[in-house]
Amino acid sequence: MTLTHSGRIPVLKKKDFESDQEVRWCPGCGDYAILAAFLKTLPTLGIPRENHAIISGIGCAARFPYYVNTYGFHTIHGRAPTIASGLKSANPDLTVWIITGDGDALSIGGNHLLHCLRRNMNVNILLFNNRIYGLTKGQYSPTSEKGKVTKSTPLGSIESPVNPLRFAMASEATFVARTMDSDLRHMSDTIRRAQRHKGVSFVEIMQNCIIFNNGTWKPVSEKKTRAETTVTLEQNKPLIFGQKLDKGLRLKGLGAEVVEFDPETPPSDLLVHDVASPSSLHAYMLTEFDYPEMPIPIGVFRQVERPTYEDSLHEQNRIAIENKGKGDLKSLLHGTNTWEVNADGEEIRNDAVDV
Amino acid sequence: MVKTVESRQSIVIRFAGDSGDGMQLTGNRFTDASALFGNDVSTFPDYPAEIRAPAGTLPGVSGFQVNFSSLDIRTPGDAPDVLVAMNPAALKVNIKDLKRGGIVIVNKDTFTGPNLKKAGYDGNPLDDASLDNYQLHSIPITTLNSNAVRDIPDLNRAFINRSCNLFALGVTFWLFDRPIDSTVKWIEQKFKKFPAVVAQNLKALKTGFYYAETAEMFPSQYVVEPAKIQPGTYREITGNEATAIGLVAASLLADTQLFYGSYPITPASDVLHHLSKYKNYNVMTFQAEDEIAAVGVTIGAAYGGLIAATGTSGPGLALKGEALGLAVMTELPMVVVNVQRGGPSTGLPTKTEQSDLLQAFFGRNGECPMVIIAPKSPIDCFHAAIDAVRIAVKYMVPVLYLSDGYLANGMEPWCLPEIEDLPKIPVTHRTDPNEYFPYIRDTETLARPWAIPGTPGLEHRIGGLEKAEITGNVSYDPDNHQKMCLIRQEKIDRVANDIEDLEIRGAEEGDVLLLTWGGTYGACLSACLQLHEEGHSVGHAHLRWLNPFPKNLEAVLRKFKTVIVPELNLGQLNMLIRARFLIDTVPFNKVKGKPFMIAEVKEKVLEVLGGGK
Numbered sequence: 001m002t003l004t005h006s007g008r009i010p011v012l013k014k015k016d017f018e019s020d021q022e023v024r025w026c027p028g029c030g031d032y033a034i035l036a037a038f039l040k041t042l043p044t045l046g047i048p049r050e051n052h053a054i055i056s057g058i059g060c061a062a063r064f065p066y067y068v069n070t071y072g073f074h075t076i077h078g079r080a081p082t083i084a085s086g087l088k089s090a091n092p093d094l095t096v097w098i099i100t101g102d103g104d105a106l107s108i109g110g111n112h113l114l115h116c117l118r119r120n121m122n123v124n125i126l127l128f129n130n131r132i133y134g135l136t137k138g139q140y141s142p143t144s145e146k147g148k149v150t151k152s153t154p155l156g157s158i159e160s161p162v163n164p165l166r167f168a169m170a171s172e173a174t175f176v177a178r179t180m181d182s183d184l185r186h187m188s189d190t191i192r193r194a195q196r197h198k199g200v201s202f203v204e205i206m207q208n209c210i211i212f213n214n215g216t217w218k219p220v221s222e223k224k225t226r227a228e229t230t231v232t233l234e235q236n237k238p239l240i241f242g243q244k245l246d247k248g249l250r251l252k253g254l255g256a257e258v259v260e261f262d263p264e265t266p267p268s269d270l271l272v273h274d275v276a277s278p279s280s281l282h283a284y285m286l287t288e289f290d291y292p293e294m295p296i297p298i299g300v301f302r303q304v305e306r307p308t309y310e311d312s313l314h315e316q317n318r319i320a321i322e323n324k325g326k327g328d329l330k331s332l333l334h335g336t337n338t339w340e341v342n343a344d345g346e347e348i349r350n351d352a353v354d355v
Numbered sequence: 356m357v358k359t360v361e362s363r364q365s366i367v368i369r370f371a372g373d374s375g376d377g378m379q380l381t382g383n384r385f386t387d388a389s390a391l392f393g394n395d396v397s398t399f400p401d402y403p404a405e406i407r408a409p410a411g412t413l414p415g416v417s418g419f420q421v422n423f424s425s426l427d428i429r430t431p432g433d434a435p436d437v438l439v440a441m442n443p444a445a446l447k448v449n450i451k452d453l454k455r456g457g458i459v460i461v462n463k464d465t466f467t468g469p470n471l472k473k474a475g476y477d478g479n480p481l482d483d484a485s486l487d488n489y490q491l492h493s494i495p496i497t498t499l500n501s502n503a504v505r506d507i508p509d510l511n512r513a514f515i516n517r518s519c520n521l522f523a524l525g526v527t528f529w530l531f532d533r534p535i536d537s538t539v540k541w542i543e544q545k546f547k548k549f550p551a552v553v554a555q556n557l558k559a560l561k562t563g564f565y566y567a568e569t570a571e572m573f574p575s576q577y578v579v580e581p582a583k584i585q586p587g588t589y590r591e592i593t594g595n596e597a598t599a600i601g602l603v604a605a606s607l608l609a610d611t612q613l614f615y616g617s618y619p620i621t622p623a624s625d626v627l628h629h630l631s632k633y634k635n636y637n638v639m640t641f642q643a644e645d646e647i648a649a650v651g652v653t654i655g656a657a658y659g660g661l662i663a664a665t666g667t668s669g670p671g672l673a674l675k676g677e678a679l680g681l682a683v684m685t686e687l688p689m690v691v692v693n694v695q696r697g698g699p700s701t702g703l704p705t706k707t708e709q710s711d712l713l714q715a716f717f718g719r720n721g722e723c724p725m726v727i728i729a730p731k732s733p734i735d736c737f738h739a740a741i742d743a744v745r746i747a748v749k750y751m752v753p754v755l756y757l758s759d760g761y762l763a764n765g766m767e768p769w770c771l772p773e774i775e776d777l778p779k780i781p782v783t784h785r786t787d788p789n790e791y792f793p794y795i796r797d798t799e800t801l802a803r804p805w806a807i808p809g810t811p812g813l814e815h816r817i818g819g820l821e822k823a824e825i826t827g828n829v830s831y832d833p834d835n836h837q838k839m840c841l842i843r844q845e846k847i848d849r850v851a852n853d854i855e856d857l858e859i860r861g862a863e864e865g866d867v868l869l870l871t872w873g874g875t876y877g878a879c880l881s882a883c884l885q886l887h888e889e890g891h892s893v894g895h896a897h898l899r900w901l902n903p904f905p906k907n908l909e910a911v912l913r914k915f916k917t918v919i920v921p922e923l924n925l926g927q928l929n930m931l932i933r934a935r936f937l938i939d940t941v942p943f944n945k946v947k948g949k950p951f952m953i954a955e956v957k958e959k960v961l962e963v964l965g966g967g968k
């Protein structure tokens with residue numbers, strides 16, 4: 001694809017974003033579905049192909065950039081947020097995607113993720129959470145449940161898992177969402193919303209690793225059980241779920257409880273979703289819900305506005321140039337404290353005194 | 356009393372006191388006045404790693420040495436002629452360095468029971484015979500200062516003793532016949548929001564000056580005539596400041612924005628501080644969350660097409676190793692500033708050392724060569740930074756820049772270069788999609804195209820996995836891997852086409868060659884020239900580029916019977932030279948956190964010369 005002569009962006013298709021590289025995930029891996037949703041979504045964003053940059057770390061998910069015909073950088077373990085931050089700072093016009101996994105983002109790269117989120121870099125982070133180390137062939141990850149038996153934990157993991165969304169909330173992320181590999185439409189919609197958000201977007205994608213952790217999200221992700229095990233978050237709508245839409249969530253003290261009702265007459269005191277609720281407590285509470293005690297929320301938990309890092313960075317330079325004038329070599333070398341030595345060896349102090 | 360005046364070529368003075376005593380400021384002011392007076396100057400600040408070590412203790416002593424001269428000098432001097440010691444601990448730590456017969460000025464008021472005890476003195480050294488070999492001047496500075504300033508209106512009485520350093524400075528200004536007006540101006544500017552502080556400091560400075568003049572305690576004044584220095588515009592500059600300015604200048608010469616990603620670390624933080632002031636030069640600074648992030652954002656900025664640099668010190672370089680491998684693999688241009696300090700581990704954070712050379716060469720996994728340049732003086736930090744950028748963007752490689760604590764904090768007067776003499780740095784971001792491949796190469800430099808995100812038609816993928824030649828696709832092919840390893844090495848080797856030949860100073864050939872790199876340049880060149888003048892067959896050659904070596908290095912080495920390699924490490928360049936050329940070089944090593952003194956280098960050369968005869 002190239003720009004048309006009128007300079008307008010031509011209409012792109014999914015095919016335009018497919019690279020010529022053979023996809024090498026295990027057959028049946030959830031990553032295929034995520035790639036499909038991504039490729040389907042990109043042409044709908046109205047962004048020219050060359051303005052996308054996909055940055056990944058290490059892990060199965062990190063192979064992603066090779067399969068998308070945009071700019072892509074397969075970096076090193078855990079560090080994708082740093083390279084993405086440098087790139088986005090260098091060129092804020094780019095649409096920067098960070099593709100990461102639970103080990104990459106929350107174990108080796110935990111520190112970078114924290115700082116990328118709190119800085120509010122305007123990048124989109126897609127975390128493929130399969131709760132296992134796949135590429136290294138099956139060790140427990142920081143999101144593996146306690147007691148998980150893996151190659152490195154034959155007697156079960158003794159660690160408490162980290163909840164990616166709580167991590168993102170605590171790091172002051174301005175867009176926090178969850179979706180799943182088994183729901184193409186919801187994935188695509190969430191990816192689009194993440195991209196449209198100005199500021200850092202954090203999306204957890206519940207992903208199945210068919211080889212080392214098959215069924216980890218069952219029965220949450222399965223089509224036939226999903227209605228009972230998840231609750232879909234929709235702005236300004238009450239939190240209702242169930243095959244028959246006969247269950248809802250209601251505040252109880254500082255938490256929530258499930259109530260059942262006749263779908264014809266839902267109670268009026270159900271919790272209503274608001275991504276921009278003045279307090280982040282609402283979203284925090286939702287991140288705590290876990291199956292089977294509660295339905296797992298799917299959708300956008302929180303979306304608020306805050307100045308982005310790269311805008312502020314460029315703004316400071318712009319203001320400095322406006323106030324002091326654009327610096328040149330002469331002013332650079334001279335600084336504020338020079339003296340002249342003339343041909344007779346006499347010294348004359350120049351300029352203002354440097355302090 | 357008739358004032359007598361003695362003339363000297365050079366004088367080395369060391370100001371020492373508690374880290375809270377303002378010795379760095381005092382030294383800097385003395386330096387500024389001397390430079391403005393027309394002397395050549397060179398400085399060496401030496402301060403503790405703790406911000407405020409317990410007052411009065413030996414580890415809390417902070418020092419600042421300045422060498423001022425009517426000659427062209429290259430080092431802050433070996434042994435001081437004059438020691439100003441503000442307390443017993445400062446005397447204890449520094450007296451052993453002072454020249455026999457040298458002048459000692461102490462603040463007598465601080466030589467009391469508890470202070471003496473903290474410094475480990477049993478008795479009072481001012482009263483026993485221990486300082487008999489020196490010209491001791493004990494001045495009750497605390498009392499005199501307090502008497503002078505205590506009636507200043509609005510004076511903060513808690514800070515009354517804070518101007519003792521200015522009093523001492525005043526004394527030295529008289530003793531060495533320095534003009535005080537530049538310091539007066541400086542004080543007025545610096546504290547202009549606090550009139551009482553201005554008044555206090557000026558009063559202390561002048562009282563010290565007049566006290567020295569009238570107290571008749573010094574038999575004479577000393578003058579050091581202005582040096583014959585070339586006409587031009589001058590400023591003072593430290594190595595870290597020169598590094599910062601050099602990077603900014605490179606970005607202006609390349610007409611491309613500078614990005615600097617760094618994490619605070621001694622002694623490199625000042626580069627970040629300086630650069631963060633250059634926002635109106637459109638410099639972007641990014642204080643990252645850690646050392647790895649600092650190099651990560653820098654790689655990202657390089658990928659995005661900017662002049663990208665990161666800065667750190669030894670421990671940080673260790674953390675950056677993996678990411679530097681990525682920069683080598685993806686062949687992105689950037690500069691990695693390493694201001695070396697004493698190691699291993701946290702080591703001696705505020706002291707100098709040259710012990711990261713092998714880390715710079717080999718501190719990454721795999722066959723991972725990097726270009727290495729090391730500035731030789733504070734001023735050269737400016738030129739080396741420009742050179743580093745020039746090579747990085749021309750060859751599409753990361754370049755390691757090895758400064759050290761001695762250069763970083765040392766200060767010199769700098770005759771500003773003519774702007775027209777600074778060559779432009781051509782930067783090309785590829786835009787032509789015709790026959791574009793991520794890893795096709797320039798036939799001369801082997802550089803791959805710098806194709807930055809946002810460029811239509813050049814979409815491509817890169818990463819840390821081995822690349823297929825030309826296409827840049829992931830490749831596990833055995834022959835391809837060998838070929839790519841060789842190409843990455845060849846790129847570095849070809850940089851030798853672009854760097855200056857090694858120059859020999861002193862004897863062109865003969866008995867002994869001093870082969871140096873980095874901040875030891877000044878002391879070793881001075882040692883060589885002095886020995887040569889004294890009739891010895893001694894030459895000096897200095898490596899600015901460590902990887903690759905200049906093409907004529909071997910020829911230079913073979914012109915001398917013996918090659919001595921002085922280094923502030925345990926023999927790292929020495930090992931490389933031996934391995935490369937099979938020449939039986941002689942290591943000369945020091946790891947005391949201090950630079951070489953000219954005298955000790957001369958002594959080593961004489962020892963080798965004597966042994967050879």
Ligand code: SF4
Nearest residue numbers: 026029060134209210
């Ligand atoms: S190991 Fe698991 S996550 Fe990795 S590609 Fe295979 S199925 Fe997918």
